[in-house]
Amino acid sequence: MASDKKKRRRTDSDHDGAATSLPHQKLLKPDSAILSSLKSLSAATSSSTSSTSKALTLADLSLSSTCREVIDLSLSSVQSSIESLALSITHSILSGRGFSFSVPSRSAANHLYVPELDRIVLKDKSSLRPYSSVATVRKATVTARILQLIHQLCLKNIHVTKRDLFYTDVKLFQDQTQSDSVLDDVSCILGCTRSSLNVVAAEKGVVVGRLIFSDNGDLIDCTKMGMGGKAIPPNIDRVGDMSSDALFILLVEKDAAYMRLAEDRFYNRFPCIIVTAKGQPDVATRLFLRKMKMELKLPVLALVDSDPYGLKILSVYGCGSKNMSYDSANLTTPDIKWLGIRPSDLDKYKIPEQCRLPMTEQDIKTGKDMLEEDFVKKNPGWVEELSLMVKTKQKAEIQALSSFGFQYLSEVYLPLKLQQQDWL
Amino acid sequence: MASDKKKRRRTDSDHDGAATSLPHQKLLKPDSAILSSLKSLSAATSSSTSSTSKALTLADLSLSSTCREVIDLSLSSVQSSIESLALSITHSILSGRGFSFSVPSRSAANHLYVPELDRIVLKDKSSLRPYSSVATVRKATVTARILQLIHQLCLKNIHVTKRDLFYTDVKLFQDQTQSDSVLDDVSCILGCTRSSLNVVAAEKGVVVGRLIFSDNGDLIDCTKMGMGGKAIPPNIDRVGDMSSDALFILLVEKDAAYMRLAEDRFYNRFPCIIVTAKGQPDVATRLFLRKMKMELKLPVLALVDSDPYGLKILSVYGCGSKNMSYDSANLTTPDIKWLGIRPSDLDKYKIPEQCRLPMTEQDIKTGKDMLEEDFVKKNPGWVEELSLMVKTKQKAEIQALSSFGFQYLSEVYLPLKLQQQDWL
Structure with missing residues (x-):
């Protein structure tokens, strides 16, 4: 028995050759095909960002109130x-x-x-x-x-x-x-x-992947930060010289999913920058994300829990919190895409019933309140997903994907999402 | 007025030449004198560690119970x-x-x-x-x-x-x-x-200063981690190749004090490694601290709040938590010294009354309970300090030192502590 132990251990090279027993795994195209479609997307994003997003400020709008x-x-x-x-x-x-x-x-x-x-x-x-x-x-x-x-x-x-x-x-x-x-x-x-x-503010976030930047004069290569990653600096004014060959930024709500992706060095398979604030977004991480988006002109894809709070977190990154609305221009990152886990994913990816959680009264109320929020209403896809969540009264954490195996997230779910460009 | 703005701004070179208006600042000797006494201390620690601490395990003791x-x-x-x-x-x-x-x-x-x-x-x-x-x-x-x-x-x-x-x-x-x-x-x-x-476990700790180590195969130089520092990796088994020219490890309870020291690059003035778990010690940080202590054979000096919980945190690093006592041999770091903020420091450093906080009933009870704990009792200095705390019913956070100026911690308090080798 001892002799074949080594053989059975997973190596880094079996991404493409693994047995295709997991749900949806057989839908996956070769990485090269996914990559080339991502590359054209990235080119489109960076040109659109520079032409439109940059131009619009408060001064350009003729609002009724100052x-x-x-x-x-x-x-x-x-x-x-x-x-x-x-x-x-x-x-x-x-x-x-x-x-x-x-x-x-x-x-x-x-x-x-x-x-x-x-x-x-x-x-x-x-x-x-x-x-x-x-x-x-x-x-x-x-x-x-x-x-x-x-x-x-x-x-x-x-x-x-x-x-x-x-x-x-x-x-x-x-x-x-x-x-x-x-x-x-x-x-x-x-x-x-x-x-x-x-x-x-106290620093909370970490970043890993295809990003090089300077922190207080030190040049940091985030592909060489092991599994722990680089702590996001508390003072954004000492951050500079950002460069990257990533195709997108993956914004992750939770620490556990971040660790899975960092250990699997997901950013080497699909060139990306992975960032998390470990829950509620703090100011340092929001500033850092915005700076990356603005300087590198990359699409930002969000991986959050399928519950009203996941969408709430996405909204804080995207359009700001009320408490600091006076600074929303600097703290918010425009055009964040909702990659998953989306309410429709629960059935699509056949998340087992026991890994879904019933929403509490409070959850449902929060969900309904959010349906009235402008930042949700302006995106019909989000309204549809959130309505589905409130209707089915079910929520699920990112970790629910672990029910198909610990690496389902990095080896099937995310690659398939990228291949299908399945974000809203 | 605009012309002398630059002059008034603090530069990194004014450590020795600054006006000595702060309490106790005039007691400070030149850095070179403090450093040479620290060096002899460090040599003593590394020889004693290798001869005694290494030898004692459970097997060496004839305990009444297995x-x-x-x-x-x-x-x-x-x-x-x-x-x-x-x-x-x-x-x-x-x-x-x-x-x-x-x-x-x-x-x-x-x-x-x-x-x-x-x-x-x-x-x-x-x-x-x-x-x-x-x-x-x-x-x-x-x-x-x-x-x-x-x-x-x-x-x-x-x-x-x-x-x-x-x-x-x-x-x-x-x-x-x-x-x-x-x-x-x-x-x-x-x-x-x-x-x-x-x-x-989820990673929470950060490290900065005179330490080089490998994380999952990447070599990390913690003097080149800017102000944010390096996130401590969740999996200690992928950490290795530690090397350092530090004279001591500074274990800091709170994020805010860590940031002050990281921004001031305290580790360049007094060669040290600065580590914090941002509050309650997590398993990853405890394993990392132990590994540093064991491999680098450096003294560990703890900077915690002057309240029963500060001492409790010190005790978790030092002798373990009850929940994971089965693994205390791997999780605990022997011989951690209590540098400050100690109850006797409040008067010694003339912390203003309004920066001291009254202890609650619960605080006092926790303090009294801790006086009965074996790990406190074996250190007479700790008993004395804790008794003083319970008697005066006053506590204080590390940040209380900010009442003398934001940099009092890094420019006066810590250098003086090191000069006087004032730890227990």
Whole structure:
């Protein structure tokens, strides 16, 4: 028995010669055929991206309401803006008028989905935050303190987390939600992105595959990052020099699927970049994905769970979260395709009943609410899939494919999806 | 004003020439003096590690109760063990005796802290899991199924997550806690580590600094990983070829402190390897830390919050968790030093009152419980610090140091700790 053990072990070269016992495996064409169709697709994407997506900004649209967006500012511009603001406040105080901040509103009523841009933006409503009112004196003080701290960061040219910021003055901020919220206000007041303020979020995402980029001056080759991959840097402004020979970017919701693909070096069989935020998208991963899409002009294909939250995650990458709508231009990646797992895949790929999960009341409600969202409605294919999910009341995780074998995802499901260009 | 902006910006070369306005900063000696004392320390550690720590195993001790430990097995040994087990079960069934698994107990009563080894181990109590009993038929079936799935992994030589494993037979396993728990049983039955079974946990940790290692065949230089660092690989068996010119390993509890040190490239000023699991230690990071300590023979200094959970985290790295005590020999890193933030540091470094947090009832209870734990009691310095914490009822996070400026951690606190060799 020991003698034939080696023989039975899977080697990297048996992709094409394996026994075709798995469902749908016999439909698979040779890799070369799939690759050549992907190549023509990639060429089409990069030409269309450069001609259309690049052109459309808020300024190009004649919207009924004025909208507000922030931009990336250099550190010295942020510094100057804070200094100008401080000067104008000083003048106001010296002239006996006291002072007050004019803060753009980030409440729900001030949000707008712009179909032409396919993302949520902030309208132009603002509110005053006077120092001389009992109701706002604390918040005005917090705002001034945050502005002062950001000014320090500009002088030192370093990055800190929101948590660090909170700890510089616990007595004033009381709890972190207060300093976090005012930090978003300060972005809006100064009209710049949070990254421009040098305040970064904890890193969570990883990337592996056909991508080379520089992180804080070090050149990183993501095909040489083993199975662990490269942690996505928290500060996008120190990321640059992206280059790639990939044909697409594979955006994966879950860590487990990412690991399967990294271990199988899926990116060598089908040249791609694989990226995951391990669940809810964090700001660093969203910025990184957008930067890849914009600089490399590659199609982005999303592999998420077949449940309302999978689609929700896709929507955060695609058109932004309401909380940070003021920065949607920088945080969102246009034109993400829904590859799978889609509700119609459950029957198509014959996912066994026991691997499907019944949707809870809450799931169904979330699904129905999403059917009303503009970003879903503008894509008839998504409406159809989501309606099917709500109708069948069934959901499934990416891992459900493991019921056909641990490598079904990388060896059958994904290749077939690519071959059939089956995304919406 | 614009003209002197550049001047005021911090450059990387001002470590020694900076104004000494921060608390304790004037105590700092030149880096060269700190480095030379660290070098002699490092030499002492590596010689002591090789002579003592290496020698002690369970077998060397004459303990009153027999203890059970698992070892790393090659994939083919795991495969053979499963096949032998299947054969013996077949014999048992054919001879009319039915079958039953003998499963080592992992209940609290079966745990033992061994001071000589400084870790928790599993005693030798086992229980039978017969197929012919209504109470255990399900669990026996689950055990057989998990064994079969692990056997498949051996044949294919791939790694999967616990979640993948669960999804291969949702109908049988019902929920993931059941397949997870039986997976630990299977480790104990076969007497091998969970890594040997090729079932890996989600990766969470990152590493940066003076370390070179190979991940799945790719050589990684962790000084060239920018600010993001390298994600710690989920499968330790594909990690190798570690080399380093570091003087110590800095184990950091929190992401924020890690980022501060990575951005400041602290490892270039004081040659070290910086590692974090971003909170609770995961199995991959624990295995990675142990491997670094064992192969590189470097002292490990821990930077954790000054609260009972910081010490708890230190203890999981140091002497293991009860849930996986059967594998404590492979998962634990001996002789981790508690660098800070220690309760006595709060006054010593004059952490402002508003950055200290009052301990909750639960915190105080956890602290008191930990004072009774063997791994705390064997270190009189730890007992003293923890008693102080419980007495003052104050806790503080690493970030509390930010109240002296964002870079106080990397520019004053840590250098001074290293200079004074102030760890326990």
